[in-house]
Amino acid sequence: MRLVAHGEFIMAAYGAAVLILAALIVWIVYDYRALRRTLRAFEDEGVTRRSEQAVKSSP
């Protein structure tokens, strides 16, 4: 029951936790970058939300 005996399980457990969290973080960062890119593309096209745009007459 020493560290040497079950070291691989401890390492695997910590590794799995790191892997799952890393997957979550990668997803979040990748998603964030893509969303920011899309938002910038909209801004370049001049599309803005109601709260940001000057008063416009609605059709």
Next chain:
Amino acid sequence: MALIDYANPSKFLALTDRLIPWLTGGTVLALALGINQIFGAPEDYQQGATVRIMFIHVPAAWLSMFGWAVMSVAALGTLVWRHPLADVAAKAAAPVGAAFTLICLVTGALWGRPMWGTYWVWDARLTSVLILFLMYLGVIALWRTIEEPTRAARAAAILTLVGALNLPIIKFSVDWWNTLHQPASVLRLDGPSIHPDLLVPLLVMAAASGLAFVTLHLAVMRNEILRRRIRTMHLLQAQRAPGS
């Protein structure tokens, strides 16, 4: 600025932008401290070195339940006050909670192998966590199935609250089922009789994991607010398109 002002998504977005770097730093520091304590401590524990798995397994188990609690509070916000930020908070908590639940399951299985000689035993705790994981996946599936965000939020809120009412019943029934099918000599993974040498690192790791949860939750919320903004812009663009 009063706290209530942060209920405005734009201000909340600015707040998350300022908070996330600090929270990330705090999480990394707390994790480093916790890991240092775990592996720096003497290893003459009752259950051998494998007890080190507990320092991630137990905080993950706590956070798996904490995640559902966050979703339930947010669900009340959705149904009672119909606040869009509550919708965002509920949606963002689901993947983060599911991730911690998965960590709890995987580390539990890896702990079970040396302790019980098998990766999975139908132990009451592990089984309850597995059911919780399935319920998280169900909520995520419901979020992904309904296109319109406010409708999805209300449906998910109802499911979350029904789940929250059911979780104690499930916990009770699984405990009862477990005592029925297994002798009482099931190994207790953790309990009130925890050695103080283990308690301090456990609490540090719990704090670190809690910080990680909050940071990730805020980051997913930020993504979700941006996603809704883009959705609104798509709709506006479609409205203004010529010939519509």
Next chain:
Amino acid sequence: MKALAALFGRDVKLAVRAGGGAPVAVLFFLIVVTITPFALGPDLALLQRIGPAILWIGALLASLLALDRLLAADLDDGSLDLLTMSDTPLELALATKALAHWLTTGLPLVIATPLLALFLNLDLAASAAVAATLLVGTPALTFLGLAGAALTVTLRRGGLLLSVLVLPLAIPVLIFGVAASNAAVVGPLPFGTPFLILCALSLTGLVIGPVAAALALRSGHD
């Protein structure tokens, strides 16, 4: 009250005359029980031991499959909108619909149980115990399913999602149903305790299911 009685009568008549509901659910139940020995082998002693579990899983799946028609037909012909807007409280109307649904699909499963128990080599006492637990347990499944059906009724591929959402919540019903049946067959445990908890689960479901379903339907409308 009169409106509820009319709704109940309409739902029962529709279910009985339209066909496709109860007989098919019972047929599905029969097929689940039939295919199990092909997976396990025709060992009568083994089948007798796990018979209550097979019957419960069969009934659980059969009642689950019938659920997606609980509200879908009413959505298609618009009567669900009428129910939502009428003076009768939606919760009561939905509870009535769930009861009618249980009477036409849940009860036939219970009645079929003693016959199917014969295939699994269960004796009279055991099959009576399984039928009794199904009698008090299947309403809980119907009420939980009512909430799930209300959440998924407007979705195009709601049927599969409905099962995924409802099955984890149905685990306590399964645990106590099978435990009570086993207690009557072999167990040292008394039959009464799990049986009473099963009754309690059904009664709790009677409250939670319609309230959650009404909330879901109303929120889908505005």
